[in-house]
Amino acid sequence: MRTMTRCTTTLFFWSCIFWSGITGCVATDTRFVDNWPSIPLPSNRDNTAAYAQAVGLRRSYVACLMAADDVPKARIDCASQEARYQRMRKQQALTRLLSSHVGIEGKQIRAEERRWITFRDDFCASDDDAETDVCLVEQTADRATQLEGRIELAHVDTPAHEFSAN
Template identity: 30%
Template sequence: MIAQKIFMAGLVLCCLARIASADDSGLTKEFAACMDASGGVTVEMIECIGAETKRQDERLNKAYKEVMAQLSETRQKQLQDAQRAWIKFRDAHCHFHADPDGGTMATVRTNDCFLSATASRAQELEGFKE
């Protein structure tokens, strides 16, 4: 029980650190406000992470379309192949975090993995825009 509370406190600190660097990764102010309001309650944190993942997925899709529009047909195929491979990697990697013995914290870690990976990929694709 004490170990679980210590782990939870550590996870909350990690999430707060991410909020502090939200501008660097492109995470939204809505996410920061939601996490602040969650008070470390697991269910509320998961809801915040889910909503932000949706926003970051929209950001990623927008960046992907914008980059595709400026590429030659050959480069479009390369980006499409790279994106499909990235999605497979992200999904496999993040699903690994869903440890069946990890309790609710495994769910938080899994959702956080998807958020982190999606925001990072969106930022990477935005760097390719002219």
């Protein structure tokens, strides 16, 4: 019989699996567990540049959106260009993160990614195609930034001797 037990401490989320007498426990930093969007959305146009910089949107994308104003076709064109870049950025970060987490941690990250996709799709659902496309780009950039932060945090938390070229 397989069961999963979870308990939360200050910063870490412990997952333990008890299966056929084999026990495995993993600590996951709770700052990243289903925290989406990880960077609050701008409340007005004046905060757009700061938000774009925080989530890693390119300046060319922000300029394109500003020039497009509220013309749906133009906004969709802007989003399609940036979407390719942000998907690649997120996938590279996810691949790097998964390469450093094997076993239970890797499975947890993959399950988290599936939950994020569900969140993103629900969060960005709209009758307005332009708004949906812009939202998808922004949420993908936010997720890429979050994953990149986890990679950096893992390197900070890793002892220096693990980076030596021995």
